Amino acid sequence: MRIRLLWRERVLIGLLVGSGVLLALLSDVFFTPANLLRATRYAAEIGLVALPMTMIIISRGIDLSVASNMALSAMTMGLLWQRGVPVWPAAALGIAAGTLAGWLNGWVIARVRVPAIVVTLATLAVYRGVATGLSGGTGILGFPDSFLALGAGTVAGVPIQTIIWIAGIAAGAVFLTRTAVGRYIYGIGHNETALRFSGIDVDRIVLGLYTASGFVSALAGMIYAARVGTAKSNAAAGYELTVITAVVLGGTSLTGGEGTILGTMLGVLIITILQNGLTLARVPAAVQDVLIGTVLVGAVLTYRERAGRKEVFVIAPPQPELHHVGGRVLTDPGNDLAVGEERRNP
Amino acid sequence: MMMRWGRELTILAALALLSGYLSLTQPNFRDAFTLSTILTNAAYVGVVGIGMTMVIVAGQIDISVGSMLAVCALIAGTLARAGAPMFLVVLTSLALGLGMGALNGALIAYLRIPSIIVTLATLTALRGAIVWWTKGYWVMPLPPGWKFLGTTHILGLPLPVWIGWAAVLAAAYVLAHTIIGREVYALGSNPQAARLAGIDTARVTFWVFAVSGLLVGLATMLHVTRFSMVQTQEGLGLEFLVITAVVVGGTNIFGGSGTVVGTYLGVLLLTVTSSALTFLGISATWDQAIRGAFILVAVTADIVRTGRWRQPVRWAR
């Protein structure tokens, strides 16, 4: 399989390598196995949640409740374990709870037709609030080593969560580029109505996406609890912003229809390496938040500038004149291929 | 007339029922102190609600209000402790609010970044900055002059209550009867048409956010001058409370319609509901969950009622 990179993916790889080299020069701790291992453990949590988030944003939705869902499912697992349920069944039930929470988001969005941003903004509060209410304000510690291995163990020197993440990337990329449903997800992002009029069950796909997001968030919640050794209600606070930033930095358009899993992976790596480097440089977490916000804003702006120039030729629906313009311009074969494939990376 | 004020009358009826029930069953609810507390709480939330009503009517959202309030409160408190006169403290709070609102507004209106992204970023960043700066310590003790605003009473009611009412009435007038006010509704109703009609949509959007920030600065002063210290978690979750009140008060979450009087009544209803929960002995750890559920139910009910299903929200674009 030939891998063709989009221009922004090339830019991102450059950015990734550049910041890696810079940090390696600035800090003698950065390029040590111990530190890189720690960084990838964190990256895997962000990266896993970013996979369904990429698909949701491509479909022109958003899920703001992911971090709250991580806390809720970890809390559910912790409380069940505390009450005598063995740790792995408890984890399974925690993941089930998170999946149910995701399904609930999807149900309200797809069936009741409340905008995703409103629903998940509300459930961001509800899920975190239920986690807080259930915990009564205290964390749960002392999980068995077998469970903690999920967050701290390695297989052949590679962290377990990193293996899970890589598997997720492969599955997500194949799903999005090779399957009919993957195609539909892009279509929903561009024009949901046309998909409905083509006989595609949009509601079921949307429901599936948010349910998947709940499932993956819950899984990431388990990994988080295993990594820090505690189930607590303020777990993963603010992760939703980091995840969305990584996805947008990776080139997924907030207006739907565009984005790739590879781009998201690069976005996640850049964000987490930056955070790691800044932490090593003793930059306070609060300032890092400011920087992440700035990166997000910068990414949105840069990509729009680029897209804006292209739009003249391609996407200007209600102007018949321009369609005609496009029809002539696009006789240049190099140009029309670029346009067709901008969306996706085979 | 009944149709036009239908939402407001419904909320008033709900308020009357709830207050009546509490007065009959909870003797403590009846005393003047409870009433005064409810009204004072409603005053500051209501003032933030004015700004949020404008923002949502204009087709946008601002979830950074809680963090902005905390920044205003902490800097105002620090300034007061350093011996600055109260009027300077108040002015600083207003200016800070205006400045932060203007920053949101500039990013949204002129750089055209979706408001949910911008204000999610400022919410996180400002809250982070506060924790970093204060290291979690409260600002205290505060000088005696600090509580002047919060403890002055006129006709038996605290000054903030009067200021809140004045702000609500002034905003109601501006939104209903001035050109800039009507342009906010036009913008929220149909932004393309607004642009074609020659409205400077970016300018209106910018000012809506700037004024929302200014009102947060004012609300800060109404709120924190009642207490003798400023906490770092000031304003946490305020955005949910305010957005819920705006929606309960009849503002269309998609923009284009809504009134500040409705919002104020929505705030009152939520404030009374929240004290009802306290009276009924429900733990405060459940607050956030209940607020979140409230907003979900309110928006869903509103969408089902108006039949505006699956209409795109502009603040996500």
Added chain:
Amino acid sequence: MAEPLLQLRGITKQFPGVLALDGVDFALTAGEVHALVGENGAGKSTLIKIISGVHQPDAGRIDYLGAPATFPTPRAAADRGIAVIYQEIALFGDLSVLENLYVGAYLRPLRTTGRRVDWARMRARAQEVVASLGVELDLGAPVHRLSAAQQQLVEIARALLRDARVIIMDEPTGPLAQPDVGRLFSLIRQLRSRGVGIVYISHRLEEIFAVADRVTVLRDGRRIITAPVAHTSRDALIHDMVGRTLDALYPKSAVKAGAPVLEVDALSKDAALADVSFVLHRGEIVGLAGLVGSGRTTLAHALFGIDPPQRGRVRLDGVDARVSHPGQARELGIAYIPEERQRQGLVLPFPVGENLSLAILRRLSRLGFVDHAREAAVARDFVRRLDIRTPGINVPAAALSGGNQQKVVVGKWLAAQPRVLIMDEPTRGVDVGAKAEIHRLMSELAGRGLGILLISSELPELLGMSDRILVMHRGRITGELRRDEATQEKIMTLATGVA
């Protein structure tokens, strides 16, 4: 001829890669209705965008009211009395009629004390203007409650309140039902008698002969001819527009109707559909006439499962069918070419090939994985069979002309191999050449045994293409006319419920 109100000389406009306007002259006199016609892409929209200040010309000169003028922004043009009534009505649904009349820049000159809105004065002037048009409008009603025709009235009244000297109407009859079109025309004549200059753009040539004084034809960015309407003919205009003479429109060949393919029995849905029953045979084209809102599209949506009916029976080839979802309709062999091509028919940024395969992607997949080679083969096949003019199947559908886009939508549904094809306004906004091709295709499909249900607001099209015509009024079928007995008058009588 009198001194022109607006005169454009040698207007040239270049967009990246294409010359949209090439030295175009255009003049508009006060009290004149000047029609502007041409195929999609001929330069009409660019020309009106230059007049209304949306675009700036690269070369050429504009004289307005006898003096050279530039319109750097839409606002500047509007302030000087140039109003555009767009195809997509640009009003504020939440606001009252009164406010819609004034909103925006037009509010400012009216303010009295400071920045306060003077409702009383606004109302008085608005009533004056509305009364002078001889129409009724409830100034207090929110605009989203008005009909399309009433909303258009609001736009016209708004233009007059701003003392518009030039009113540009872009396909104004698009959203209107037949009786409203008549009312619009008498309003246009009234504006003309007041000395307003009107630029009238329409694809429907009948309208131009009904209402315009002069007509200018554009083709490929150049002005071909300007002539008084009385001195030209429909055929001459078509010739000028396409640059060649078209074969006769409506090439409906007689096909012997076969067995019933679609039987509809007492279909009902709230108040929108009441006891609708009819039969469609193989090889038959049945026209569905009616005013906007008469239930034609509701019926199509009910049959296609977008908005399933509450009562009634549908049978396909004699077998009972329940359709509650468009996916089911597709599997049962019902296809629907929707009314709004760009919104409902296409994913514009998707390549032509992916649009063509959209409805049958599952059939082109194994275990959920798309067979890209088969997909491309199917797409190429339809591009060839329908003569879709595109540089390739990887070009976004957005880059095609309206007519070719419509052919993509048709191809998408032919790929699903339907038994019944429902076409909702299949040639709306499509230029003359592509229209004829779509008609020929319909005829051919019927010849191959498809049953076609044709919904159209264009009566000549219905009369020309249908074997039978069903007429709907308020959710009911009020009459059925055979091809040989149908006339425009009979259809209108049934459609307006007079009979």
